[in-house]
Amino acid sequence: MTEAVILVDHGSRAPEAAASLDEMVGLVQKQRPEILVLAAHMEIAPPSIEEALQQCVTQGARRVTVVPYFLAPGRHIAEDIPALVQTAAARHPQTEVHLAPPLGVHTKLAEVILERLEESTKI
């Protein structure tokens, strides 16, 4: 596959956070079987963005897009992730590296919120 996507979340000590990201990677992969889709974490847990990019290149990707799996903008989106992507990309000058915006505001997110509302439990 010549095209790849890296879905990068914050990174957590909680194994269920990484499991959730991996599950999302599986859903995206299913919708785009022609693209290699990998998970990475901004910090705390491996794989890092750099390790995931290396993996993409090893598997033949020529164009890699990093998508921040974050809901909202902030320092991680404006500074930390762009810096990590830039450092990783500098090691692979033959690879075209792109950076996408975070999930941001979207009516589909409002729909998911309304579904979760129905799954609430009493405190």
Next chain:
Amino acid sequence: MTEAVILVDHGSRAPEAAASLDEMVGLVQKQRPEILVLAAHMEIAPPSIEEALQQCVTQGARRVTVVPYFLAPGRHIAEDIPALVQTAAARHPQTEVHLAPPLGVHTKLAEVILERLEESTKI
């Protein structure tokens, strides 16, 4: 309105993060005009969960559901937010307080990711 929803995110020093949550609150409010929808932050920035719950009660809510505006499970979902909700709820014994799960894994999130992929820029 006798029913209310509090959408609670992590809280950030970046004003664009709060603006993004407020915009999501607006989208949910639009889809459910019969429910009062308010924003709150787990930490860092006001309003807190307790302040938002107080606001709901003041506006006549009898049943309030807190929805964590987080993508994945982890310590904030398992411990911090439930503890804050419980403390806030204890001050309003006449109000039925519910807690919803976070957004979690959903095909709609995969669809949003694929849209953001198209909005990427070259590093």
